[in-house]
């Protein structure tokens with residue numbers, strides 16, 4: 001009896017196991033499918049619209065949300081502090097951000113007052129918006145914005161006419177010593193000490209033995225500690241990459257509801273797909289018809305943009321396979337010491353010098369792939385976004401800001417560790433994949449960029465943030481998403 005009971009237990013136990021096995025098999029398949037759908041979806045749409053969310057504690061980039069394209073019923077009076085206003089094409093990332101964003105906000109009807117340094121010569125760009133006003137002051141000896149002067153200009157504008165609804169500072173344009181008195185202030189970070197430490201490590205690793213070690217390595221940690229101490233003085237923070245958002249919350253220990261991620265955007269009316277323009281550009285600059293791969297790079301041609309490793313990687317590739325010397329074309333926009341060196345690699349290395357914005361749009365269209373071997377991990381590089389909007393796949397350094405916000409999937413491009421060996425391997429992968437695969441990745445890159453990286457999207461997100469932070473009791477709640485106007 002006991003035996004029989006036993007065997008039936010074993011029997012049912014065994015069937016139970018079969019059943020469990022079958023169940024787990026089916027569920028693992030369905031899990032695989034579920035997670036596939038989910039990752040597929042998350043490339044383009046990480047949140048499923050929930051009924052209403054509180055924007056200030058929204059953890060992802062606001063670029064994923066869709067705000068109304070129409071100007072808001074409420075217009076703001078906005079003060080902007082930026083160390084330098086861009087002149088022509090010589091602008092760095094922070095200045096370009098200031099220009100793109102605030103022109104867009106002025107265009108939407110907000111009253112924008114820019115507090116910045118006067119240029120060394122008397123010419124200052126003119127814009128067709130009477131509601132965009134500049135308050136200039138001579139830079140300090142070190143080239144910074146004169147805080148006392150700018151603050152005085154701000155106060156007199158604030159008290160003589162309508163007070164400001166909101167203040168925006170590009171990095172430390174307005175120092176924390178004054179910003180800490182403001183409740184309605186947001187600072188955008190385009191490179192913080194924690195990220196810079198990563199750049200310092202990378203630069204130290206590729207340093208040649210005859211160069212001296214930089215003292216930046218030790219100073220930077222002290223700078224980081226300083227930043228962790230003074231950052232809380234700013235009421236609100238905008239991280240321009242997902243990674244920076246994380247660092248501000250975890251390392252700088254800022255409260256979650258004071259850190260907002262708004263990824264950079266670039267002008268989608270300038271940077272767009274235009275095949276004819278690409279063809280014209282190739283013809284004009286003598287790109288041979290026989291080229292099997294056209295790689296482009298843009299920006300200052302200096303060491304910390306990674307040109308030493310790109311030069312060496314190409315040099316080795318051309319030595320290993322002489323045919324590639326004629327098949328691969330490099331188009332380099334920008335100037336700097338590395339321009340001449342690329343020329344020494346052969347006649348297919350075409351160095352274009354600095355390009356105007358419209359020429360730059362043609363340049364991107366002429367490429368099969370855009371490469372950015374930067375060794376600086378700070379901020380979110382605009383050239384990557386411009387190339388994506390132009391429908392080009394990317395080849396870029398494996399920095400957290402790039403991997404988490406830009407090349408979030410191999411469908412959009414290639415990445416490499418900042419070493420010659422890793423870059424070479426990635427270049428060989430690009431060569432093996434060829435134009436067909438690159439074209440597909442370029443299409444996916446463009447789709448993502450159109451959704452996330454347009455100037456329109458960036459401006460709408462900042463506008464909403466400013467409306468939310470500056471709201472008065474009588475306003476409808478701009479901190480809720482969706483708002484009736486979305």
Ligand SMILES: *[C@@H]1O[C@H](CO)[C@@H](O)[C@H](O)[C@H]1NC(C)=O
Pocket residue numbers: 087088090119120121123
């Ligand atoms: C003024 O200086 C800026 C750089 O500081 C330069 O880009 C611009 O071309 C100069 N303008 C004139 C008219 O010289």
Ligand SMILES: *[C@@H]1O[C@H](CO)[C@@H](O)[C@H](O)[C@H]1NC(C)=O
Pocket residue numbers: 155158159163164
């Ligand atoms: C700006 O003006 C408003 C209204 O007069 C005032 O409450 C506020 O303190 C002023 N802000 C600064 C920084 O002076």
